[in-house]
Amino acid sequence: MQPQFLTEFPAVGPLFEIGEKVRVRGAAPLGHIRTPFYIRGHVGEIERLCGSFPNPEELAQMRDGLPAIPLYRVRFRQKEVWPDYRGPESDAVEIEIFQHWLEKAR
Amino acid sequence: MSDQGRYRPFSYFQLMEVSLRELLVEKGILTEDAISEEVAAMRARTPERGARVVARAWADEGYKRRLLANGTAACEELGLEIPGLRLLVVENTPQVHNAIVCTLCSCYPRVLLGIPPDWYKSRNYRSRMVREPRSVLKEFGLQLGDGVAIRVHDSTADMRYLVLPMRPAGTEGWDEARLAGLVTRDCMIGVAVPRVG
Numbered sequence: 001m002q003p004q005f006l007t008e009f010p011a012v013g014p015l016f017e018i019g020e021k022v023r024v025r026g027a028a029p030l031g032h033i034r035t036p037f038y039i040r041g042h043v044g045e046i047e048r049l050c051g052s053f054p055n056p057e058e059l060a061q062m063r064d065g066l067p068a069i070p071l072y073r074v075r076f077r078q079k080e081v082w083p084d085y086r087g088p089e090s091d092a093v094e095i096e097i098f099q100h101w102l103e104k105a106r
Numbered sequence: 107m108s109d110q111g112r113y114r115p116f117s118y119f120q121l122m123e124v125s126l127r128e129l130l131v132e133k134g135i136l137t138e139d140a141i142s143e144e145v146a147a148m149r150a151r152t153p154e155r156g157a158r159v160v161a162r163a164w165a166d167e168g169y170k171r172r173l174l175a176n177g178t179a180a181c182e183e184l185g186l187e188i189p190g191l192r193l194l195v196v197e198n199t200p201q202v203h204n205a206i207v208c209t210l211c212s213c214y215p216r217v218l219l220g221i222p223p224d225w226y227k228s229r230n231y232r233s234r235m236v237r238e239p240r241s242v243l244k245e246f247g248l249q250l251g252d253g254v255a256i257r258v259h260d261s262t263a264d265m266r267y268l269v270l271p272m273r274p275a276g277t278e279g280w281d282e283a284r285l286a287g288l289v290t291r292d293c294m295i296g297v298a299v300p301r302v303g
Contacts, residue, residue, distance in 0.1 A: 004194070036260065092257050
């Protein structure tokens with residue numbers, strides 16, 4: 001899968017394909033986390049691979065954040081995220097999520 | 107009534123900002139001039155930069171394709187200085203309306219749109235835009251039918267987003283400068299759509 005942006009960082013390889021269903025980990029570690037709370041535990045679909053970027057959780061601790069981690073855009077159906085969502089089935093929210101926050105959805 | 111100019115003690119974060127700034131200057135890491143120049147440069151950027159990009163995309167189908175494929179390269183093609191910007195452009199169609207939010211902080215394509223409006227940074231917009239986007243858009247005066255899917259983009263990490271609105275009817279034959287005049291900041295955040303007249 002071609003990333004949207006090529007970066008020069010040494011990076012770990014991407015694990016997910018476009019269209020693949022993924023679940024956001026339900027973890028709650030402390031620190032500078034770029035995975036919003038409201039999306040943890042939810043299932044979405046990989047929309048694209050943005051590229052690989054230094055881990056922000058490490059950068060916030062003054063470390064280099066390497067190897068860089070694949071960053072995806074994941075599309076979630078609003079009705080899956082908010083069971084009482086009032087709007088059509090097709091409404092969606094798309095979020096950038098780093099690979100270490102994702103696992104294969106069964 | 108505005109209470110601008112009235113004395114109020116600094117808040118915790120204002121005090122922290124002043125202390126940090128003064129320390130950086132004292133230690134010679136930054137100069138007062140460098141800070142003023144950066145603030146001036148920030149103020150000088152306006153949504154007209156983004157509007158130029160949108161107008162070109164409306165006028166030139168090939169440019170539009172390049173913009174959607176790689177927003178960063180397409181901005182550079184127009185000669186815009188966009189240091190560090192990784193831009194994803196999301197296109198509105200009759201079936202899909204896009205809108206941008208940053209629920210975690212206030213990420214915003216500043217180099218294309220300038221300083222974000224206060225409401226973009228408010229807790230109200232940031233929390234409700236992902237939860238009930240249709241109600242929020244309605245408050246902005248934008249009512250979308252159920253036949254139009256809303257895609258909200260939560261700008262959480264290294265990408266920045268720009269909405270490419272639909273070119274309004276009745277603008278056939280307009281040149282790019284005139285088209286750009288229709289493209290407001292709010293259209294490029296996705297809380298409005300361009301209107302003629």
